[in-house]
Amino acid sequence: MQNFKAYVLIFLLIPFSMFAEDGSQLWLRFPNVKNGISADKIISKGNNPTIEIAKNELTNFWQGQTVELRTDKALKNQKDGYTIKSSSDKITISSSKEIGLLYGVYHILRLQQTKSNINNLNITEKPSYDVRILNHWDNLDGTIERGYAGYSLWKWEDLPNKISPRYKEYARANASIGINSVVLNNVNASPNILRKDYLDKVKVLADIFRPYGIKVYLSVNFASPKVLSGLENSDPLNKNVQKWWKDKASEIYQTIPDFGGFLVKANSEGQPGPQDYGRTHADGANMMADALKPYGGNIMWRAFVYSPSKEDRAKQAYLEFVPLDGKFRDNVIVQIKNGPIDFQPREAFNPLFGALKKTPEMVEFQITQEYLGFSNHLAFLAPLFKEVLDSDTYSDGKGSTIAKLTDGTLRKNKFTAISAVANIGEDKNWTGHHFAQANWYAFGRLAWNHSLSSEQIADEWIKMTFTDNQDFVKPVKDIMLTSRESVVDYMMPLGLHHIFASGHHYGPEPWGDYKGGRPDWSPVYYHQANEKGIGFDRTKSGSNAVSQYFPPLDELYGNIKTTPENLILWFHHVPWDYKMKDGKMLWEELAYKYDSGVKNVREYQKTWDKMQTYVDSERFAHVQSRLKIQTKDAVWWKDACLLYFQQFSKQPIPYDIERPV
Ligand code: GCU
Numbered sequence: 239m240q241n242f243k244a245y246v247l248i249f250l251l252i253p254f255s256m257f258a259e260d261g262s263q264l265w266l267r268f269p270n271v272k273n274g275i276s277a278d279k280i281i282s283k284g285n286n287p288t289i290e291i292a293k294n295e296l297t298n299f300w301q302g303q304t305v306e307l308r309t310d311k312a313l314k315n316q317k318d319g320y321t322i323k324s325s326s327d328k329i330t331i332s333s334s335k336e337i338g339l340l341y342g343v344y345h346i347l348r349l350q351q352t353k354s355n356i357n358n359l360n361i362t363e364k365p366s367y368d369v370r371i372l373n374h375w376d377n378l379d380g381t382i383e384r385g386y387a388g389y390s391l392w393k394w395e396d397l398p399n400k401i402s403p404r405y406k407e408y409a410r411a412n413a414s415i416g417i418n419s420v421v422l423n424n425v426n427a428s429p430n431i432l433r434k435d436y437l438d439k440v441k442v443l444a445d446i447f448r449p450y451g452i453k454v455y456l457s458v459n460f461a462s463p464k465v466l467s468g469l470e471n472s473d474p475l476n477k478n479v480q481k482w483w484k485d486k487a488s489e490i491y492q493t494i495p496d497f498g499g500f501l502v503k504a505n506s507e508g509q510p511g512p513q514d515y516g517r518t519h520a521d522g523a524n525m526m527a528d529a530l531k532p533y534g535g536n537i538m539w540r541a542f543v544y545s546p547s548k549e550d551r552a553k554q555a556y557l558e559f560v561p562l563d564g565k566f567r568d569n570v571i572v573q574i575k576n577g578p579i580d581f582q583p584r585e586a587f588n589p590l591f592g593a594l595k596k597t598p599e600m601v602e603f604q605i606t607q608e609y610l611g612f613s614n615h616l617a618f619l620a621p622l623f624k625e626v627l628d629s630d631t632y633s634d635g636k637g638s639t640i641a642k643l644t645d646g647t648l649r650k651n652k653f654t655a656i657s658a659v660a661n662i663g664e665d666k667n668w669t670g671h672h673f674a675q676a677n678w679y680a681f682g683r684l685a686w687n688h689s690l691s692s693e694q695i696a697d698e699w700i701k702m703t704f705t706d707n708q709d710f711v712k713p714v715k716d717i718m719l720t721s722r723e724s725v726v727d728y729m730m731p732l733g734l735h736h737i738f739a740s741g742h743h744y745g746p747e748p749w750g751d752y753k754g755g756r757p758d759w760s761p762v763y764y765h766q767a768n769e770k771g772i773g774f775d776r777t778k779s780g781s782n783a784v785s786q787y788f789p790p791l792d793e794l795y796g797n798i799k800t801t802p803e804n805l806i807l808w809f810h811h812v813p814w815d816y817k818m819k820d821g822k823m824l825w826e827e828l829a830y831k832y833d834s835g836v837k838n839v840r841e842y843q844k845t846w847d848k849m850q851t852y853v854d855s856e857r858f859a860h861v862q863s864r865l866k867i868q869t870k871d872a873v874w875w876k877d878a879c880l881l882y883f884q885q886f887s888k889q890p891i892p893y894d895i896e897r898p899v
Contacts, residue, residue: 259854261667264411264675265702268299268351275300281328282307287449288336291410292343299347302356306330307339318418318451319364322346324357337418337451344414352701363687366645369536369655370685371419371455372412373501373602374662378428378436384606384743386613387663387670392422397439405443408662409450415682419453421657425503425540427457429465432486437493444494453498455538460502460522461510462486473515474525483529491533499536500526501573506543519543519558520565527567536653537570538600541590542580546756550774550781552578556590564596568652571598576626578783579764581609581659582735583726586795586808587626589786591640592633598651600644601626605677606661608743610725613661613670614867616842617725618718620680620692627688632788641688656685671864672857675703676718692719710852713845720838726804728835728872732828733773733808737761737879745871746878765807767886771814771824773807784809803827814887825887832876833895839869873899 274297281304282289289307296305306328313321313334320333320342331342345363349356375383376390393402412420422440423431430436444454463469463482472479490497504511504522512522523539530537544554555578566572572594577585581604591599603623610617627641634648641647646654658681661669669675676699683695696718700711729746730737739747740759750761757763766774776783777796784796794800798810803819806812816824843865850858877898880891891898 259856261672261675261857261860262407264668265679265699266411266414267702268347269301273301274298275302275305279304280307281305282339284309284336286336288340288451291413291449292336292340295340295343295347299350300343301350302329302346304328305343305346307343308332309336309339310334313338316362316364317368319362320345321363322359322361324359326357329356329359337413340413340451341416348414348698348702352698353706365416365686366641366654366688367600367656367685368653369419369498369600369657370417370682371421371498371538371655371657372417372605372660372662372681373421373425373457373657374660375424375426375606376422377424378430382663383424383426384604384608384659385661385663386606387661387665387668387674389664391662391664392443394436394439398442401442401446404664405446409447409452411668411678412452412682413450415679416686417682418451419455419498420447420660421455421457421501421538423457425457425501426507426509427459427503429459429462431456432458432462432466432490434489437490441493444497448496453496454494455498455501455536457501457503458526459510460504460512460514471515472510474512474517474521475515480525480528483526487529487533487535491535495533497533497535499530499538499569501538501540502526503540503542506540518562518565520562523570524565524567527569531567531569535569536655537567538573538655538657539566539570540602541572541574541588542602544758546758550776550783551758552586552776553589553781553783553786555588556593556786559590559597560593562597563594566597571600571651571653571655573600573602573655573657575602575604576622579735583610583722583729584622584625584733584804585735586733586805587629587631587640589631589783591629592631592638592643592788593786595633595649598649598654600655600657601640603656603658603681605658605674605681607674607677609738610722610729611868611871612744613674614864615725615871616671616673616717616721616861616865616868617677618673618680618692618696618721619677620684620695621719621722623680623684624688624692627684632791638788645688656688658685667860672703672861673718675699704857705852707852710849714849717842717845721842724835724838724842724872726835727831728839728875731831731835732803732824733805734765735774735808736764746875748879748882765883766811767883769886769888771812771816772828772883772886773811774809775811776809780811814889823889825883825889826892828883829880829892829895832880833892836869836872836876836896839865839872843869 280293310332311334318335318338320338323330333339378394380389461472463479464472503509505513523537527537541555541559544551574588574590578588629640631638661674679699680695696715737748739745748761752760784792795809801809812824814825818827
């Protein structure tokens, strides 16, 4: 009888599990699988592996007219861009490169999937950046630093012999949004990644990714020559060390001829670097650049540097890098986090942008939500990415946005690049939260075209991932577009930052005072709350970080009256009774912000519950349960922060906001 019951149960479960919507298809849910055009309706010369993929996508999914794929060398200045032109009976996709044709195919499939017009197309696309790169912070033991979607996709133990089907799926997903490079391993890099046995494993991944137009990069440990080969040191001016890197480069390129290059975290958070030998970042970067140069490889040298000192952490990267401007080889690019602290829900932009006049710069974003509620909170990050890219640095006069400084418009670079720390792991849905897939998608789309709006990206993504029914699209888009600001409100409104519990960076710990430890890792150092007020004084009377911004921003941020209120506590120590623009005093404003963050998330819950009829049960329930966690956490943040700050403000919590529980 017991057995019989078990059989019945299994029987009942099978049909559901077969059709389970686990999110593994990401946004690539083309209608009527295996129902595309017949092969004779594809006109194409050549049979390169990339073209083969393009043709397969069309025969599987394209339901329109004949498609011609045409390589056209005359389009060379469009890089891996493409044109799409349609007549009544044919669509022609042209590009100077095969990968451009594949991108063009994904473009028309996206149009079809989002039910956009596919008649009279006359499209020209050129990517905003040459290198559109994901940084995986994956360790060789399978864990992921700041990863919230399970273990690493890369099965180092199984490679090079056993190949997971997900490698190809991953490459396809990236190609569909134009991502063309990946760093496979953590910036806190194990030297072992450069061992021969690991390079053989990396080669397998590179071979799988290549037809999808993806190049592999590696994070390297500066001390590798000493650790791996027992050299006396890893000093960049030591001839033996230089030779070691040259030999290593030769070995790598013999294995992976189109290897992209190295990403380097040096002299940062305990990592080794050139300063260990009294050398500069430029000395270190140039040594590696010289080794990769003959093969066309690049060095992405990170500017995320700070050390426990009296100097405001927000100023340190600028202080270290500006004196080195112009001293780097032309295949080095300085990779700069969007803000000067560390991927906070909102930061002022990093003042290093534009300050290097003769050295190429690139942005590093973080897609993984280290400081935005991990994969429990719904936070659509396109608005954050856009806010940064559209920030005007004034470095070369008005209009010197970070986008224009890094995309080659204002500074003619040998190559341009944009990066983001991935949120991808082995979870079935890849990113932990179903809506976190949208952040991978958004990064790719913006790296391809930074002028797209957040609204447009959300719209596309929702239609591709869920449904194009407006009764779903509209409310869900509203959630997405307001979600990042809601997180800011319930965690760190008005420019507050880094008041997370230490180590895991999940919950609040504004009381954190790591006495005897590092003050620059203590929340109390960042919020500076006392009986007079709250906020970090970065004006002339404080750390004077404002002086690192170009005029007129130095003045603007230096003056409490002209500082945007969403950054007021980033730049000023503000009295509790300071009158804000809406007439409320600071304490009240803070309380209302926390409260509005909580209220918004409660609304998201209600809205999502109404969406049940439009979503499969699995994804519906999953998102619903995560929103519950998010709401609980939002209340936790609000209560913890308000009750803690109240001991200094000595003001009542406004009567009309939710009571602390
Ligand atoms: C943050 C993060 C670390 C990471 C570092 C980096 O500090 O918490 O895990 O290593 O950034 O970007 O190098």
